[in-house]
Amino acid sequence: MRTTAAVAAVDLGATSGRVILGGLEDGRLRLRHVARFPNQPVRLHEGDRAGLHWNITELHRSLTAGLAQALRGDDVVSVGVDSWAVDYALLRNGRMLGVPYHYRDERTAAGVAAVHGQVPPEELYARNGLQHLPFNTVFQLAADRVAGDLDVADRALLIPDLIAYWLTGQQVAEATNASTTGLLDARTGQWDTGLLGELGLARGLLAPVVAPGTTIGALLPGVAAELGAGPGMPVTAVGSHDTASAVAAVPSTAEDAAFISSGTWSLVGIELEAPVLSEDSRAANFTNEGGVDGRVRYLKNVSGLWLLTESMRTWDGPGATDAQRSSDLAALLAEAAAVSRPVPVFDATDDRFTAPGDMPARITAWCHEHDAEPPRTRAEVVRSILESLAAAYATTIEQAERLSGRSIRTVHIVGGGSQNALLCQLTADRTGRPVHAGPVEATAIGNVLVQLRAAGVVPGTLEALRDLVARTFEPVRYVPRVLSPARRP
Helix, strand or coil: CCECCEEEEEEECCCEEEEEEEEEECCEEEEEEEEEEECCCEEEEECCEEEEECCHHHHHHHHHHHHHHHCCCCCEEEEEEEECCCCEEEEECCEECCCCECCCCCCCHHHHHHHHHHCCHHHHHHHHCCCCCCCCHHHHHHHHHHHCHHHCCCEEEEHHHHHHHHHHCCCCEEHHHHCCCCCECCCCCCECHHHHHHCCCCHHHECCEECCCCEEEECCHHHHHHHCCCCCCEEECCCCEHHHHHHHCCCCCCCCEEEEEECCEEEEEEEECCCCCCHHHHHCCCEEEECHHHCEEEEEEEECCHHHHHHHHHHCCCCCCCCCCCCCHHHHHHHHHCCCCCCCCCCCCCHHHCCCCCHHHHHHHHHHHCCCCCCCCHHHHHHHHHHHHHHHHHHHHHHHHHHHCCCCCEEEEECHHHHCHHHHHHHHHHHCCCEEECCCCHHHHHHHHHHHHHCCCCCCCHHHHHHHHHHHCCCEEECCCCCCHHHCC
16 A cells, blocks of 8 residues: 555544544545543633633643654654634733633623624624624634733633644644634635724734645644654644534535534535625624635534534433433434424524523523424434534525525535434435535544645645545435425525
8 A cells, every 4th residue: 555644633522522643545534543632621700700711721641642642753844733613722922811701601792792882793794704703703802802811911822723823833823714713804814904993903913824734834843842743843824613614525516516514513505706795684684704615614613513512412311310311322212213293493593592501491482482393302303403503504505695695406424423424314314405415524634635735645625625525525415305384495
């Protein structure tokens, strides 16, 4: 077998992280999982409230331990880091000032009010093209400014940029993740310095923007020694927003395909060459985020499998008896697939489902408020969640067609949700379009592909990279079934 040099992808998700080695073997992509570790937020009591934070130091310890394993005995030529979006650490003179907040922390209401008091929502969207989410970076930073936290900070680094800084000593803002902040000009792809000034944010607070494929820097000598890496090992900017990497690995070059990056969140949309900044687009709450090679990910954030994992967390909570605990996920999904009576389809985008908590109780409350019969069993709760997600996907895809003027004939589901056969089938049913599911590790694959191309291992355009994915990973195909009237959206 003919194997090329490898790269190490650090992929940090909202619930877990991993380190994966990737390379080419006989012309196909090959991945090897080296390390997997939990990502568990922590609550810290801060006066009269308990703030929700990322345990970033433990996350850093885990990923560096994984990198030390990855760099042992393999011909690794690069390291790349991706993570979730919007969250950041504040620094002063290169030192982190506090533990980064989790985007699900509820402190941002003051930030939303402060931003909209200076820049109306319509104008903000015309400039940044970003879907309104109360935890967008722009609102978090405004909340920090109101609280006085920016009085001592001289830099804010998004999570993957923070990790890259600790590895290399270089401070940058990778473009795809920067595009999720609400502070990037949607047309130019650079920081909107005018907007920063209007919001009372220092122009130097944000690091220079770099594109995926840029060498951020070499591992610091001390870091290289700790990891067992050779001298000059580069850290490469990838699509550091995990969705940007996942979309780069969608195994399709067709313009009539939609994507769903399915995990804790569901990112539903299409890829375009230019942003859509119309008022109709804003009213529909679509976002224009940066993609690899300057593409635009025109999408909407829809609640994802978070609804299912939080439900299971509730059922398996500390006060639950053995009889009350949920069965394993596979068994629960099988029971949900066998549900024959109609279940409620609720609004999966309702803000009440954003914060951690008792999802089954919130679903029941939503049903009571909307004169719908709530699910009665756990299997019905699961079926209701998946039907509601599939219905939200269908609505979002129809909106994307209308707002972009592009017809959509197929749907690609990548990420963890591509393993959920029931969700994939329900998505095909409700969208009326064939669904191609996989690859599961799309984010890591996109991370690996950008690094391999930067290292000169694989040449070509983004379409060539996607052809390589299609040759390596065969998706599972789901065709629409005829919905009964009770199950139609």
